[in-house]
Amino acid sequence: MGETEHDWVTTSQGSMPRKCDKPPVAGRQLSKTLTALAGEFLVAGQLCLRGYVASLTLKNYPGVDIFALNPRTNKQVAIQVKATKVPRLRPSTPRPPSTYPRGTYFVPESVGEHPDQPFVFVAIGPGNEVEFFVVPGVSVAEISETERQAYLEYVRGEGRVVRDLQPRMISLESLAPFRDRWDLLGLED
Secondary structure, X not given: OOOOHHHEEEEOOEEEEOOOOOOOOOOHHHHHHHHHHHHHHHHHHHHHHOOOEEEEOOOOOOOOOEEEEEOOOOEEEEEEEEEEEOOOOOOOOOOOOOOOOOOOEEEOHHXXXXXXXXXXXXXXXXXXXXXXXXXXXXXXXXXXXXXXXHHXXXXXXXXXXXXXXXXXXXXXHHHHHHEOOHHHHOOOO
């Protein structure tokens, strides 16, 4: 089907298509940024529903995504949020024992410097279903280091040469005990 003069509109900048059948393709980075923002807003919403005051930080504030306050106890906490889209929320089959835990979330190398700062990991499923995992900073540091060492052991066992310093990652499977553990934020008495 050919274009007609009605498919175009003339503006002061020239002729342009009247309508676009497909939205412009957003790059992978934009998708990751939007997922991260969605995670922060979802966590803030959950905090508010639980009676806490949640304030998102400016993006240039290092290491903190949300400040939360319990107005009843006056306790407050700085939270780091990590969100990702996952193909399914629960693994359908267990992995063979020869594999290592595969990371779902990247964790900052500095995680050990702030052991009291909790993380909230957000898993967004294919139908936009959401799960929250609330994990103390010290546990994030321990689990991500254990998983890094398991990775190094696995790849070296295959005869591959890798650097000792690999990115910290934490798998969705290792977060299971922390599902909906909002009490670990330490905002109650």
